[in-house]
Amino acid sequence: MVERDVIVIGAGVVGLSAAIAAQSRGFSVTVLDRVGPAAGASAGNAGAFAFTDILPLASPGILKKAPKWLLDPLGPLTVPPAYALQIAPWMFRFWRACAPDRVAQSTAMQTALMDLSKAELEPFLNATGTADMLRKEGNLQVYESDAEFRGSLPGWKAREDHGVAFRHVKGDEMAAIQPGLASRFILGTFTPGWYSIADPKLYTLALADHFRAKGGLIETGEVVDLKPGDSTVEIRTADGKTRKVGQVVLAAGAFSHRIAKTIGENIPLETERGYNTTLPTGAFDLRTQVTFGGHGFVVTRLSTGVRVGGAVELGGLQLPPNFKRSQAMLKKAAMFLPGLKTERGVEWMGFRPSLPDSLPAIGRARATGRVIYAFGHGHLGLTQSAGTARIVADLLSGQTPSIDISRVSPQRF
Numbered sequence: 466m467v468e469r470d471v472i473v474i475g476a477g478v479v480g481l482s483a484a485i486a487a488q489s490r491g492f493s494v495t496v497l498d499r500v501g502p503a504a505g506a507s508a509g510n511a512g513a514f515a516f517t518d519i520l521p522l523a524s525p526g527i528l529k530k531a532p533k534w535l536l537d538p539l540g541p542l543t544v545p546p547a548y549a550l551q552i553a554p555w556m557f558r559f560w561r562a563c564a565p566d567r568v569a570q571s572t573a574m575q576t577a578l579m580d581l582s583k584a585e586l587e588p589f590l591n592a593t594g595t596a597d598m599l600r601k602e603g604n605l606q607v608y609e610s611d612a613e614f615r616g617s618l619p620g621w622k623a624r625e626d627h628g629v630a631f632r633h634v635k636g637d638e639m640a641a642i643q644p645g646l647a648s649r650f651i652l653g654t655f656t657p658g659w660y661s662i663a664d665p666k667l668y669t670l671a672l673a674d675h676f677r678a679k680g681g682l683i684e685t686g687e688v689v690d691l692k693p694g695d696s697t698v699e700i701r702t703a704d705g706k707t708r709k710v711g712q713v714v715l716a717a718g719a720f721s722h723r724i725a726k727t728i729g730e731n732i733p734l735e736t737e738r739g740y741n742t743t744l745p746t747g748a749f750d751l752r753t754q755v756t757f758g759g760h761g762f763v764v765t766r767l768s769t770g771v772r773v774g775g776a777v778e779l780g781g782l783q784l785p786p787n788f789k790r791s792q793a794m795l796k797k798a799a800m801f802l803p804g805l806k807t808e809r810g811v812e813w814m815g816f817r818p819s820l821p822d823s824l825p826a827i828g829r830a831r832a833t834g835r836v837i838y839a840f841g842h843g844h845l846g847l848t849q850s851a852g853t854a855r856i857v858a859d860l861l862s863g864q865t866p867s868i869d870i871s872r873v874s875p876q877r878f
C-alpha cells in the first residue's frame with residue numbers, strides 16, 4: 466500500500482524533516498500543527514547535532530549519579546513531588562533499561578541511527594538551502610577532578626568501540642579549544658564530530674519555508690483523534706473539522722502518545738523538561754559547545770546569542786515551568802566562564818519527548834499500517850531528524866529502511 470497523500474502531524478524539526486523527505490519522493494504532503502512551525506522543543510534546544518552521543522541516558526552511569534543529583538531541587542535531575550506518582554512507572558522502565566545487555570542493544574541502535582543521520586544531514590541541508598547554518602565546531606566536555614574524568618572513561622571506551630573520534634585534553638591544548646574556562650576545570654575531552662546549527666528555531670522555520678516553496682501546505686489544527694478506515698485515516702481536529710488521508714505521520718513531539726492512544730496504543734512517552742537562558746550575542750567568546758557534564762548543562766554559541774541550558778525535570782506536560790532552574794544554571798555558568806555577561810537573558814522551558822530506554826519510536830502503528838510514528842527522540846531530536854526523515858520516507862514508500870529499525874519499534878514496550 467503506497468498512498469500518495471500524506472498528513473504529517475507536528476511542525477517541529479522531526480515532522481518538517483519527514484515532510485520534506487516525503488515531498489522529495491513525490492508525495493503530496495500537508496503538515497498539521499496546533500500552533501505552527503517551531504512551536505515546541507525544536508525552537509529552543511541547544512542546537513547540537515550530537516552524533517557522538519551514542520550512549521543511552523538509561524545506563525548504569527546515570528543510576529550512580531542520580532541519587533546525588535536528586536538531592537538538589539535545582540540540580541541536573543529533578544522529580545517535582547506533584548508528579549512523582551505519575552512518573553513512577555516510566556522510571557521503573559527506565560531503571561530496567563539500565564541493565565547492561567539492554568544498554569549494549571540501545572547503544573548499537575543509537576549508533577546506527579546516528580550514522581544514518583550524519584550521512585543524511587549534509588545532503589538534506591544542501592537540498593533545503595540551509596547548509597550555511599551548519600557549524601562544525603565540536604564539543605568540549607570538561608571535568609573538575611581526576612575522579613570525574615576517570616568516571617567518564619568507560620563511556621569514552623564504549624564510544625571508541627563504536628568508532629567515535631575524540632581526544633582527551635588539558636592545559637594549553639584545552640585553553641586553545643576554549644579560552645577563558647575557570648581553572649577548576651583541569652581536564653577535558655574534545656569530540657570534533659559533534660556539529661551544531663546556527664539557531665534551531667531559525668533552522669526549523671527555514672525548513673517550513675522550503676517545504677512551502679516546494680508546494681507543501683502547513684495548516685493549523687489541534688489533532689484530537691485518528692480513525693483508521695479501510696482505505697484512509699480520518700483525522701479530527703479540535704475545531705470539529707475532519708480530514709481523510711492515505712497515510713499519516715505522527716510527529717507531535719511530547720504530545721504524540723495522546724494521539725496514539727486514540728487508535729488504541731499505549732506508548733510510555735513522558736517528557737524530560739529542559740530549561741535554558743539565551744544571552745545576547747557576544748555574552749562570551751565561545752569557540753565550541755562546552756558541556757559541564759557533572760552539572761548537566763551545556764553552553765552553545767548560536768547566531769542569535771549564547772545559550773546556557775540543559776537539566777532534566779520529570780514534571781509532565783501540565784505543571785508550570787520553574788525558571789529557578791534556568792537561573793541556577795546561569796549562576797553556575799557565570800562561575801565556570803568568568804566574564805560571561807549574564808544580563809538580558811531570555812528564559813525558556815521545553816518538553817523533550819522521551820521514552821524510557823532513550824530510543825525514539827519510529828515505525829507503523831499497531832492498529833494500522835497507514836499511521837507511521839516518528840517521535841520520542843528525547844535529547845536528540847535535532848540530531849536524528851534527517852535520519853528519521855529518511856526512514857519515514859522509506860516506510861511511506863513501502864520500502865525497507867536502510868537500517869534495522871526493530872529496536873525503535875513503537876511496539877517494543
Ligand SMILES: Cc1cc2nc3c(=O)[nH]c(=O)nc-3n(C[C@H](O)[C@H](O)[C@H](O)COP(=O)(O)OP(=O)(O)OC[C@H]3O[C@@H](n4cnc5c(N)ncnc54)[C@H](O)[C@@H]3O)c2cc1C
Nearest residue numbers: 477479499505506507510511513688718739845846847848
Ligand atoms: C533544553 C533542551 C535542549 C535540547 N538540546 C538538544 C540538542 O542540542 N540537540 C538535539 O538533537 N536535541 C536537543 N533537544 C531535544 C530536541 O529539542 C527534541 O528532541 C526535538 O525538538 C523534538 O522534535 P519534535 O519535532 O519531535 O517535537 P517538537 O519540536 O516539540 O514539535 C512537536 C510539534 O507538535 C505540535 N503538536 C503537539 N500536539 C499536537 C496536536 N494534538 N495536534 C497538532 N499539533 C500538535 C506542537 O505544536 C509542536 O509544534 C533539547 C531539548 C531541550 C528541552
